Every structure is written in C-alpha cells, then in structure tokens.
Amino acid sequence: MSPDDFDFLRKMLRERSGLMLAAEKQYLAESRLLPVARKFNIASLGDLVQQIRLMPGSPLAVATVEAMTTNETFFFRDKLPFDHFRDTILPALTGARERDKRIRIWCAAASTGQEPYSLALIIKEMLQKQPALAAFRFDILATDLAGEVLERARAGVYSQFEVQRGLPITLLLKYFTQVGETWQIASDIRAMVQFRPLNLLNDFSPLGRFDVVFCRNVLIYFDQPTKIDVLTRLARQMPEHGYLALGAAETVVGLTDAFKPLTEKRGLYVPNPASRELEAPLAVASVVQRRAL
Amino acid sequence: MKTCLVVDDSSVIRKVARRILEGLEFSIEEAEDGEQALDACRRKLPEAILLDWNMPKMDGYEFLRLLRRMPGGDGPKVVFCTTENDVAHIARALHAGANEYIMKPFDKEIVEAKFQEVGLI
Numbered sequence: 001m002s003p004d005d006f007d008f009l010r011k012m013l014r015e016r017s018g019l020m021l022a023a024e025k026q027y028l029a030e031s032r033l034l035p036v037a038r039k040f041n042i043a044s045l046g047d048l049v050q051q052i053r054l055m056p057g058s059p060l061a062v063a064t065v066e067a068m069t070t071n072e073t074f075f076f077r078d079k080l081p082f083d084h085f086r087d088t089i090l091p092a093l094t095g096a097r098e099r100d101k102r103i104r105i106w107c108a109a110a111s112t113g114q115e116p117y118s119l120a121l122i123i124k125e126m127l128q129k130q131p132a133l134a135a136f137r138f139d140i141l142a143t144d145l146a147g148e149v150l151e152r153a154r155a156g157v158y159s160q161f162e163v164q165r166g167l168p169i170t171l172l173l174k175y176f177t178q179v180g181e182t183w184q185i186a187s188d189i190r191a192m193v194q195f196r197p198l199n200l201l202n203d204f205s206p207l208g209r210f211d212v213v214f215c216r217n218v219l220i221y222f223d224q225p226t227k228i229d230v231l232t233r234l235a236r237q238m239p240e241h242g243y244l245a246l247g248a249a250e251t252v253v254g255l256t257d258a259f260k261p262l263t264e265k266r267g268l269y270v271p272n273p274a275s276r277e278l279e280a281p282l283a284v285a286s287v288v289q290r291r292a293l
Numbered sequence: 294m295k296t297c298l299v300v301d302d303s304s305v306i307r308k309v310a311r312r313i314l315e316g317l318e319f320s321i322e323e324a325e326d327g328e329q330a331l332d333a334c335r336r337k338l339p340e341a342i343l344l345d346w347n348m349p350k351m352d353g354y355e356f357l358r359l360l361r362r363m364p365g366g367d368g369p370k371v372v373f374c375t376t377e378n379d380v381a382h383i384a385r386a387l388h389a390g391a392n393e394y395i396m397k398p399f400d401k402e403i404v405e406a407k408f409q410e411v412g413l414i
Contacts, residue, residue, distance in 0.1 A: 079409065160378065160396050164403045168410050169383060169394040178380055 001030060005049040012052065012061070017069050017145055018201050018222045018230075032067045039063070066146035071217065073111045074165035076118045081216065081245045084268050086122045089243045093211055094133055096241050102137045106210040108200060108234075109218035110142035113153025113193070114162070117185055119214070120192040121171055141207065143198035150195045156185035200230050209237050217247035224255065231256045235271050244269040295413065296337075298322045300330040300353065301345040301374070306397075310343055310374070313401045317414055327351025331359060338365050341413050343404075344391075346375035346382065354389060361390040370411045374399060 001009075006026050013019040021029065030045060037048045040060050052061045076082045093103050107116040123138050144150055163172055163183045176183040198204060200218065213234055219227045234244060235258035244259055245268055246252070252259040252269055259269035297319040299310045311321045322339060324330035326348040333339075342360075346353040353373060360366045370392045375382070378396035386394055393407045408414045 074406075161400075161403070164396060164399070164406065166406050166410075169387065169407075173380065173383055173387070 001026065001045040001049065005046055008049055008053065009064075012056075013065060013068055014223075016065050016201075017199065018226045019069055020221055020223050021068070029068065033064060036060070036063050036067050063148075066148055069221075070146050070149050071111060073114045073217075074162065075114045075167035077115065077166055077216075078248055078267075079166070080248075081214065081267055082118055082122060084243075084245065084265055085119060085212070086126065088262075088265060088268070089212055090123070090126060092241070093243075094136060097136070097211070101135050102139070103212070104208065104210045105138065105140045105212040106207065106214070107140065107142040108198075108213060108215040110144045110150070110153060110195065111146075112149050112158075112162075113142065113156060113195070114158075114166075115214060115216070116140050116142035116153075116193045116195075117156065117189060118166075120189050121175060123192065124175070124189060125171075138192065140193045141210075142193050142195045144195075145197065145199050147197050150197055153193075154190070154195050156190045157182050158185070159183075201226070204233065205237060207237070209239060210242065211239060212243050212245070213238060214245045216245060217250070219250045220247060228255050232258050235259055235275070238271050240271055240273060242271055244271075294318060294320045295341060296320045296322060296339040297341040297343060298324060298330060298333055298339040298369075299343045300324045300327070300348070300356070301343075302326055302348040303345075306345070306374075310404070313404050314343070316401065317405060317408065327353060327356030327359075330356050334360055334363065334366070334369070339369055341408065342369050342371045343374050343395075344371055346373060346377045346386075354385065357386070357389045357391060370408075370413055372407050372411065 006029065009029060010021045013021055033045055033048060037045060040063070042048045042051065048060070048064070052058065052064060055061065097103055105119060107119070110116050120140055127133055142153065157179065159182055163176065172183065175186045175189055177186070215234065219230065222230065231252055238244070248267060253261065257272050257275040260272045262268040262270055297314050299307050299314070299321055301307050301310065302325050307323050314321055319341065322333055324333050328351045344353040344357065353375065357371055360369070371390065372393040372395060373386045373391050374395040374397060376397045383394050392411045395403055395407055405414065
C-alpha cells in the first residue's frame, strides 16, 4: 500500500467511524485488510483502496471499515466492571427503580456479544438468588458499528477458545450447549439482548434514556473532540442516578465535566449534577431562541 | 511465591505450562501421573494444581478424589487441563472438586483467566 493510499484509508476511517489510525499502524491495516481483499477477490491492497476511491459507498468500503474497527473481546473482560455491575450498580438501581421496575442497559461497542451476554448472565444469576427481582424488566441493548460481528453476536456461538477467556466453567456448563467444536449460549440469555447496528458518531438520542452504559475500549480510538462529543451526548441520555463504565485505559478526567468518577470504583462514572445545572439554562436559551425565530 | 503442581504425562505440555505459569510468578513442581502427584502433595500441598485427565498409573480424576480426602486436601485450587472437552467430563470434574476446567489446546490468556477466576492471581 502506498503512503498516499494509506493516508486515504486513515481519512476515510476517521470520517466514517471516528477511528484514529496512527501513521505507524500501516502494518495493522495490512494485516486486517488482506483477508478483506481475498474475500472480494482483489489482488492487492492498492487495488482495494482504488476500488473504494471509485465507489465509496460499496460493500467493500463497508467491509473495510468493519475490519478495521472490530476488536477482540471476551466474556467478563477485565472482571472489575462486571463486579461493579453485580455488586454496586444493580443493587443501587433496583432500589432506586422500585416504582417503575425497569432498568435499561446499553453496551455501546458490543462487538461479538460477549459483553452484553456477560451482563445478561449476571442478571440471570441474580434473579435466581433474589426471585423478588423477577418483577423488574431488564432491557439490554447492544450496538456496534460492524454489522457482520452483530450477526455473530445474535447467533451466540463461540469457539472453545472464546468460551475459556473469562467465562467461569460453572456458567459455561449452566448456560451453554456444546455444538460440535463450538458452544452456543442458551436461547433465554440470547433473548435478553437486543442487537442493533449503530455508529457512535451519529445521533443516538432516539435510543432513549439508559440507566447503565457500558462504552468500553472504543473512546481510545477517537480523537479528543470526538471523545468529548460522545461523552457529552451520553450524559444527556442518562438519568441523574445512572452509571457509565469505560475501559481500563479510558477516563472522562480532563475531557468533560458531564461525568464524574465514582470514588473507589475504578472505571465507573456517574453523570455530574453540577454539569447538568450548567446545561439546563443553555437548553432553555436555545428553546427561546428557536421560538423567537 | 505460590507453588503450582503441574500434572501431565506429556513433557511438552509440562514444559509449556511451566513457561506460562512461571511468567505468572508461580514456582513449579512437576508430576507425570496421579501417583507421583499424590506423593508430591503428601510432602507439601501446593496452592494450585494444573491437572491432566488421562495419565498412566492413576488418572487425574482419581487423583482429585483422593486429594480431596487428604487432610488439608481441600486447600489447593485444582484446574483440570485436558482434551476431555465434553459436558459429561466437565460435570464429573466439578462434582469431584475441581475449581476450574481448561479444554486443550490452551494458551497463556486462558490459563491466566482461569487462575484469576479461582483467585490464584
């Protein structure tokens, strides 16, 4: 791939997905895009870029963006955010939502589904220990930019390697069925998660409000203005007592006041009431301005 | 430093497991079958045991049953590591007192995840 082709690719990825591909990451682009080229019967990566230049909206261009933005994940990745979910978030929210008995959860970069299914497994286990919580409705929405990985996620079929990374053996035995060399997660767990394609760069306000947002290991690929924009819009869709989980290498500190870190809960953030008070007059002002027009 | 007893009749598997576990800061003891493993446990109980199923003289399942009856034998965390990767074997192993289960082939990430799961790291 020529330097010119690589620059074109970087610009396209940034515009379409927010992905900031560093100049020294040409090797990564080559290793991920060679399989795409093979799949589309294209002889070289130079030809691949040339075809995208000619047809920017083609399935090839979509497959290229998806290949570059798909990242490996596994069940209960990093463990700690899931401990927070089980031990801090769910007890607090089931207490706070005693009246409407509905909790909405959003996994904003769901990839092949291990993260939303991990949350579903925690809820399922909790329901068995506390049957009174069966009166609650738990909605889990899982979104990702890449349609192909969402198809895999919906099927809930994982390789032997995938089910061994982070998934306790007791949960494998309890909630998965062995299908040849693979393992499929139980249909009642699959039914707890709704998968949908979504680009975080686009308006996601129609999705509604969420009590919990897992947005892990995606902001690290964005530039600073995009990180701030996504975090600000996330905060607008969360109630005051909501929870945001970010990846181990991500933070809101130094980026936005829309969230504040939760003391002694690494990686967990809550909407900042002070920031909301600042936003409210601005929102009123914009309504007044629109009416005046 | 915690000790892990690696029990496998394959010297290659023992070597691979040793390399991974030493990287996770375990001190390693080795045994080629269940009998050798029991002898090692009678001398000194390790914190962890990585255990194959099919071995000559005494298999991993029999070893685990005898270990759990020994004084203090409920202490070590036992992680099976075997090609027996069907539901029936996994259920038997857990019933006999295994703490976790690795289906071969394995890599460093899997060993690390399983050892983390049972609180060894």
